[in-house]
Amino acid sequence: MWREPTNALDILRQEQQRMKMTTGASDLDSLIGGIEEGTSYLFYGDMGVTTVLVHQILVRCVASQKEGGFDSQAIYFNNTDYYTARTTLSPTLLGEFAKKMQIDPERVFRNVLVVAAYNEERQKIVSRKVCDLLRRQQEVKKEEDRVRLVVLHNATCFLPGSSSPMNTVQNLTHVVGALKASCSQKASLVVTATAVGSAQPWRLPKPMGGSFFQALDECDCPSEEDKESIQRRPNVHQSDARQAPTEGHASRGCVEARFCGRERSVG
Numbered sequence: 001m002w003r004e005p006t007n008a009l010d011i012l013r014q015e016q017q018r019m020k021m022t023t024g025a026s027d028l029d030s031l032i033g034g035i036e037e038g039t040s041y042l043f044y045g046d047m048g049v050t051t052v053l054v055h056q057i058l059v060r061c062v063a064s065q066k067e068g069g070f071d072s073q074a075i076y077f078n079n080t081d082y083y084t085a086r087t088t089l090s091p092t093l094l095g096e097f098a099k100k101m102q103i104d105p106e107r108v109f110r111n112v113l114v115v116a117a118y119n120e121e122r123q124k125i126v127s128r129k130v131c132d133l134l135r136r137q138q139e140v141k142k143e144e145d146r147v148r149l150v151v152l153h154n155a156t157c158f159l160p161g162s163s164s165p166m167n168t169v170q171n172l173t174h175v176v177g178a179l180k181a182s183c184s185q186k187a188s189l190v191v192t193a194t195a196v197g198s199a200q201p202w203r204l205p206k207p208m209g210g211s212f213f214q215a216l217d218e219c220d221c222p223s224e225e226d227k228e229s230i231q232r233r234p235n236v237h238q239s240d241a242r243q244a245p246t247e248g249h250a251s252r253g254c255v256e257a258r259f260c261g262r263e264r265s266v267g
Contacts, residue, residue: 021063024101041190047154149188
């Protein structure tokens with residue numbers, strides 16, 4: 001569909017009006033410029049490190065704008081397989097970060113909304129519910145009651161044990177694409193995935209789930225080339241990932257960060 005062209009000044013004004021928040025890790029902020037509303041991000045790496053980073057970002061979302069946050073609610077969409085990749089939200093860790101930032105932990109607990117999927121079918125159902133909630137945000141009057149962050153944590157956890165990796169990837173592409181579209185105006189989407197080690201020590205870790213993340217800018221399914229690669233080997237190398245060490249608890253490792261955003265596409 002044809003759209004009337006816009007000029008660079010209008011784009012600049014739009015960018016200046018978008019809210020931004022810090023990740024809480026200065027090295028990561030210097031790489032990606034913080035978390036910007038209407039933009040999607042992919043972080044992958046060691047599960048323990050990404051889990052800590054996610055808790056830190058959730059607390060930052062609740063923090064006031066003066067404190068580098070969104071002053072709003074956040075949705076923690078956990079994907080957990082009790083047999084292979086179990087993850088849970090840790091109120092203790094949220095409370096530790098809240099106290100460190102001098103934020104009332106109870107305020108954080110009230111404003112972090114938690115949903116979970118325990119299998120692929122549940123992942124689709126929960127994603128539809130989250131999208132419906134985001135579409136109803138226009139009816140919310142108080143800014144602090146709005147959802148400005150959705151974290152899809154451990155998104156690829158159902159892939160390792162899948163009997164049909166290609167179908168699992170297509171399902172995940174649909175889920176992330178729908179969430180990305182629902183977040184495109186006033187919310188940010190953070191997706192985390194597990195990385196697997198590389199056989200060659202000089203190569204960056206590979207994100208579990210393959211290169212289909214690169215297609216999320218158009219919300220498309222994987223290309224024919226990606227399909228062949230995924231069928232041969234579920235864990236496909238994703239090139240041009242950037243290494244971003246984090247601070248505090250997350251200094252125990254590092255995560256790879258990629259933009260899947262509207263104006264911040266890579267790959």
